[in-house]
Amino acid sequence: MRTTRPILRTALPLALTTGLTSALLLGSPPALATEDPVDALTTSLYAPRANPQAYRQADELEGAKRSREAAGLRAMARTPHAVWLAGRTPDEVRRETRAVVRDAARRRATPTLVLYNVPGRDCSLYSAGGLRDSAEYRAWVGAVAEGIGGGRAVVVVEPDALALVPADCPDGAKDTKDAKDAERVKATRTAARYAQVSEAVTTLGTLPRTKVYVDAGHPAWHTVDSIVPRLVKGGVAHATGFSVNVSNYSTDDANAWYGRLVSSCLAYVDKGGKASACPTQKWRRADARRWLDRHVPLDAGRMKHFVTDTSRNGQGPWSPPAGKYRDAQDWCNPPARGLGARPTTRTGDPLNDANLWIKTPGESDGECLRGTKGPKDPERGTVDPKAGVWFPAQALELVRLANPAIMPPENRVPGRGRDV
Template identity: 55%
Template sequence: MTARARTRTLSVAAATAALAAVTAAAPAHAAAPAHSAPPAALYTPPSDPGAQAQILDLLRHRQLKDAAGVLAMTLTPQAVWFNGGGTPADVQKSVQATVASAARRHALPVLALYNIPGRDCAQYSAGGAADTADYEAWIDAVRAGIGDRPADVILEPDSLALLPSDCGMDDAQGTRTAERYDQIHYAVDALEPLAGTKVYLDAGHSGWHNVNDIVPRLIAGGVGDATGFFLNISNYRSDAELAWYGKLVSSCLSYVSAGGDAAACPNQYWPTADAQNWLDANVTTAPSAMKHFVTDTSRNGQGPWTPPAGVYSAPQDWCNPPGRGTGARPTLATGDPLQDAKLWVKIPGQSDGQCTRGTAGPDDPERGYQDPAAGAWFPQQALELERNADPNPLP
């Protein structure tokens, strides 16, 4: 054997050992227990084929640390997205396969449902069901697929924070926005009563709508009949900022349910001490009786990106921002009585879309090349996320 061959053999062996160590440390694919009990962990679905290809490419180039990092990222519990497409029977079968796979591993699946008519205001992730009847049939299929198995449902990201009325897609009577509220409420009524299902509605994030604006939207969407709401899907706001915003939203929902006016609630722009004094004086509901929330920590380890001042007419700070990192690992033990979980809902490594930041494009001027389409694997960003992770995802 030549020296070069021996070196290559040792490199492959080292890579195998490194990846095996990461795999052994990941809890996601443990054998299913013999008894029936509430899920003890969050579910990890099969990884994106693009991630698998990137890991192999990194191994071929002997970049073992990065290969192990991307692998660790893919072995972290993440949501399973259902974006529409196929017949109701196809949807039911796909959802059923996911919840059954999770049940075999004694794990809780997180299902991100993303098929609302007029999705994403016909922008990067345009699509969705054709109309209300089509959407309701799709939700019925999801319900049948879940059955009596446990599942947490992230119901339609951007559906309430980005209404048809927000993007010029509505008529003067607000018909499409009213339909949107009805569609969301239909889904809540269909899914929340299932034995093991918790449904969370879209509340955007702390850098988008203020509390006084998002609370009426949540109420109109049926949050009163849901477990609660979700924050920061596909975004980058910090954990502390989200926890405070979530507390303010939950408290305002409680205040309104007791007859108060959402306009009177403190929002995230109030001085913290003033807001807390208001909560102490006006909200006496026990946390167990309030609406709870979950947050997406998949890419917020470095917090939000601050675009360079005066450079871009439309910086798109949410769209594949540079230098970000994965955040807190998913957990059902947050230590916050109002926060049910920290989750990885957005799949880290999947592109937000082709970001031009107000330029003629097609290149992303922050990167000097064209970003992949929304949902496609983005190898360069995947490396950024694993290298800049806080906390570091490696054992």
């Protein structure tokens, strides 16, 4: 799985409250003495201005007398989702972040911000990019922190950065031909990656009303004993917790269980245990629960929490046809997926602080080839848009197959208050 870069939009965001009343939003501490306690009680999640292509597609559907689908697309666009911070100079990202945080505050809402600019991002593949070195990244993260200031925010730090470190990249040192030197270069860049993420977590974690979650991939990627040491090196000790399933399709049940296991293993390691002894998502659940009861009883107040990306997991993961593709890329624009649970802080899980739409639904994962020469995606029969570009076919699939449903009932005309 690779996380895909969104389109960067400069228009001032809008906000949409979700009717949430959360006195301790995302596990936050009691309101500061200088903070209006009513504001803390009524804070909701924030919806930035949607991709303009979402409304253009909805207008086209309306013109074709497909009003239900148009209404579903508009509802998807209005749903709170994350603002991705990538590229831009420190001055630009400071201004952008400040504008988002201030607009959200005016609307008594909390924005979700995603840092996505670490050097060597995505092994220079589908979502290639990021800054050149640690010094540039340090200045850029500092500018984000200045933009947030004393405002309220949820920050997801660098999707995939720990799950896909330079040592994992097939060409992680392609600028050298000597095998031993290449391994040394990979090791140096991997150590730098951990330091970059850890410093970002620490910098943002000092902000008074910011909750920081460092990305932990998803349950079909790393096992618990593999990702936990990476989270530790990436500074999770200084974070509120971690994020799961960013830009992926794992089910709510799989994500919740993975989150519980990762959180428990972090607590176990913090007490001196070894990650290799922790139960993983591959264990029988009954065996894992017995281990947890014996070694790490659930104590949400002392454990790291997590947030879950439910933007596109309404139908769960895609199962590629057996033996059809050399590399099925099940993370890349899989067919017949649907929107998932709406963003909320009322998850019913003491460790899961929020279900969020972190990936912007409707934006492509990349030009998926599934091991073929292309240029078409063989599963869809079309050339998929580049990562972050609006994908009308996929957007419509997500709306049609949303679970829970997002389109209005068939016997109701969108925008009217009576059946027809």
